[in-house]
Amino acid sequence: MLDDIHYNRAFYAPNPQPGKAFRQIVILEGPVRYEILVFEGEVLRTEEEFKSRVGSIQVRTAATIGTARAIADSVSLDSTTSGWVIHNR
Numbered sequence: 001m002l003d004d005i006h007y008n009r010a011f012y013a014p015n016p017q018p019g020k021a022f023r024q025i026v027i028l029e030g031p032v033r034y035e036i037l038v039f040e041g042e043v044l045r046t047e048e049e050f051k052s053r054v055g056s057i058q059v060r061t062a063a064t065i066g067t068a069r070a071i072a073d074s075v076s077l078d079s080t081t082s083g084w085v086i087h088n089r
Contacts, residue, residue: 003029005047006028006029006034006065006069007025007027007036007068007072008024009025009026009072009076009086010023010024011076011080011087012084012087014085019040019042021041022039022040023039023084025037025075027072029065030061033061034062034065035060035061036059036061036062036072037059038059038060
């Protein structure tokens with residue numbers, strides 16, 4: 001379904017730089033493709049902020065949910081490798 005959230009993983013920075021306390025990786029189902037959105041900021045984003053694309057984001061696309069999950073998992077692994085810590089909400 002359009003704009004359904006299929007993945008939402010949050011990370012925090014143990015020693016954050018200004019504007020980069022949290023990182024979130026989200027998969028949204030778009031009209032034709034799945035969008036993998038990567039947000040960084042001072043606060044965690046809400047569902048409405050994902051859908052309205054509020055703030056600075058990186059966007060990648062995939063034709064299938066399987067490919068989108070593989071990309072999101074890869075970005076998540078890169079995040080932990082570079083020092084981000086999984087945030088348990």
